[in-house]
Amino acid sequence: MLTIDTTTGRFTQGFAVALTGSDIVFQFQDENAVRHNPEGTLDFVDFANLVRHIPNRSFTSLDIGMDDWPMPESDVEYSAAPSDLLLDFAAISGPLFGHTCAVQENNTVAEPIESWLAAAKVLNFAVRADSLTGKPERVIENSLDGDVVYKVSVGASSELFGHGQIVAAIKNFGTVLPKPYSSMLKLNDEQRSKLARCVPYGDAIVHGEWDCNESYTAYAFIELPDNSGTKPASRVLTGEDFRRTDTMATDEEMNYEQMLAETLVQQLVSVHLVRTYVGWGVFYNDKLDRDMGTLGVQFNNYLERLWYTFGLHHAGGKLGICRHCGKLFSADKERKSTKIYCSKACQEAEKDERAKARRKRKRRLEAEAAKRSTAS
Numbered sequence: 001m002l003t004i005d006t007t008t009g010r011f012t013q014g015f016a017v018a019l020t021g022s023d024i025v026f027q028f029q030d031e032n033a034v035r036h037n038p039e040g041t042l043d044f045v046d047f048a049n050l051v052r053h054i055p056n057r058s059f060t061s062l063d064i065g066m067d068d069w070p071m072p073e074s075d076v077e078y079s080a081a082p083s084d085l086l087l088d089f090a091a092i093s094g095p096l097f098g099h100t101c102a103v104q105e106n107n108t109v110a111e112p113i114e115s116w117l118a119a120a121k122v123l124n125f126a127v128r129a130d131s132l133t134g135k136p137e138r139v140i141e142n143s144l145d146g147d148v149v150y151k152v153s154v155g156a157s158s159e160l161f162g163h164g165q166i167v168a169a170i171k172n173f174g175t176v177l178p179k180p181y182s183s184m185l186k187l188n189d190e191q192r193s194k195l196a197r198c199v200p201y202g203d204a205i206v207h208g209e210w211d212c213n214e215s216y217t218a219y220a221f222i223e224l225p226d227n228s229g230t231k232p233a234s235r236v237l238t239g240e241d242f243r244r245t246d247t248m249a250t251d252e253e254m255n256y257e258q259m260l261a262e263t264l265v266q267q268l269v270s271v272h273l274v275r276t277y278v279g280w281g282v283f284y285n286d287k288l289d290r291d292m293g294t295l296g297v298q299f300n301n302y303l304e305r306l307w308y309t310f311g312l313h314h315a316g317g318k319l320g321i322c323r324h325c326g327k328l329f330s331a332d333k334e335r336k337s338t339k340i341y342c343s344k345a346c347q348e349a350e351k352d353e354r355a356k357a358r359r360k361r362k363r364r365l366e367a368e369a370a371k372r373s374t375a376s
C-alpha cells in the first residue's frame with residue numbers, strides 16, 4: 001500500500017518515473033526507500049525553474065471605480081523547461097500531489113504534466129516576488145511588471161482607519177487552472193479568513209487576501225490613514241507608474257512595492273500550507289537505528305513541503321533572477337549579496353554581449369565621423 005511520510009510529504013516507497021503522453025507516471029515498489037530530508041534544500045528553486053517567465057503583457061494606467069479590480073482572463077506566459085529536466089526533478093521529488101492521483105491496486109501515481117507546470121508557474125512568480133524584497137544590488141526593479149497590477153485609492157472607506165488611503169497589488173493566476181492543482185488552491189471561507197491577517201507596519205496596516213471564486217487571485221493591501229479630505233478616487237497603475245509615486249526604499253525600510261511583494265509571497269505560502277497541520281510524524285533515527293515519533297508540521301503532499309521550505313527560506317534567503325537568462329537562483333552560498341547571474345556562463349555571455357554592443361556603437365560613430373569629414 002502506498003503511504004505518505006507526513007514529515008516530508010513524500011511516499012515512503014522507492015519508485016521509477018517516466019513520461020507517458022500528458023502524465024508523469026510513478027511506479028512504486030513495495031520496499032521503502034531511504035528517506036531524504038528536504039529541510040534546507042533548494043528543491044523549490046529547481047521546481048520553479050521548470051518554467052521560465054516571458055515578460056510581455058503590457059497595459060496602461062487608468063482611472064477605475066472604487067470597487068473595481070482589473071482582472072485578466074489568464075496568467076502571463078511562461079515557457080516550459082525541456083522534459084528531461086522535468087524527469088530529473090521528478091526522479092528526486094516523487095509525486096507532488098500526494099494521494100490525489102494514486103491508484104493503490106497498481107502502486108502507481110499518474111500526475112498531469114499540465115498541473116506540474118501550473119504549480120511551477122505560481123512558485124516561479126513567488127520566487128521572483130521574493131527576490132524583489134532582497135538587497136538592492138540583486139533586485140531587478142521591473143521584474144514583476146506586467147505580472148502584478150497596482151491600485152491606489154484615496155479617500156477610500158478603510159475598515160481600519162475609516163477614511164483611508166489604500167495601496168494594493170493584485171496578482172491574478174487566471175480563471176482556469178488544471179486539476180488536481182486547482183483543488184489545492186480552492187479554499188473554503190473559513191480557510192480564507194484564516195489567511196486574511198492584518199500586520200501593523202509603521203503607520204500602516206498590511207494584509208493579504210486570497211480569492212478563488214471567480215479566478216485565482218492574490219491581493220496585498222497597505223492601508224494608511226488619510227486626512228487630506230480629497231475626493232475619493234481610484235487608479236490602476238502599471239509597475240512603472242507605481243514606482244514614480246512610491247516611497248524610498250532604504251536598507252532599513254522597504255518601499256510600498258516591496259511591502260506588497262512581500263505580502264503576496266506570504267499570502268501564497270499560506271494558501272499552499274492551509275491544510276498542513278502540527279502533529280506527529282515518524283522519522284528514522286540514525287543513532288538509534290529505528291523509527292521515532294516526532295512532533296512538527298505535517299504535510300499531505302510534497303508540493304506543500306516545497307512551499308514550506310520556500311517560506312522558511314524567505315526570512316534569511318538570497319534569491320535572485322539572472323539578468324542574462326531569467327533563471328532563478330539562490331545566492332545563499334555567496335559571502336557578498338551581489339550575485340546577479342545564475343552562472344559564470346551567463347556572466348560571460350552578458351559581458352560578451354555588452355562588448356559587442358560597445359564595438360558596434362564605436363564602429364557606427366567612426367563611420368558617421370568619416371562621413372562628416374568627407375562631406376566637409
Ligand SMILES: [Zn+2]
Binds near residue numbers: 342
Ligand atoms: Zn543565467
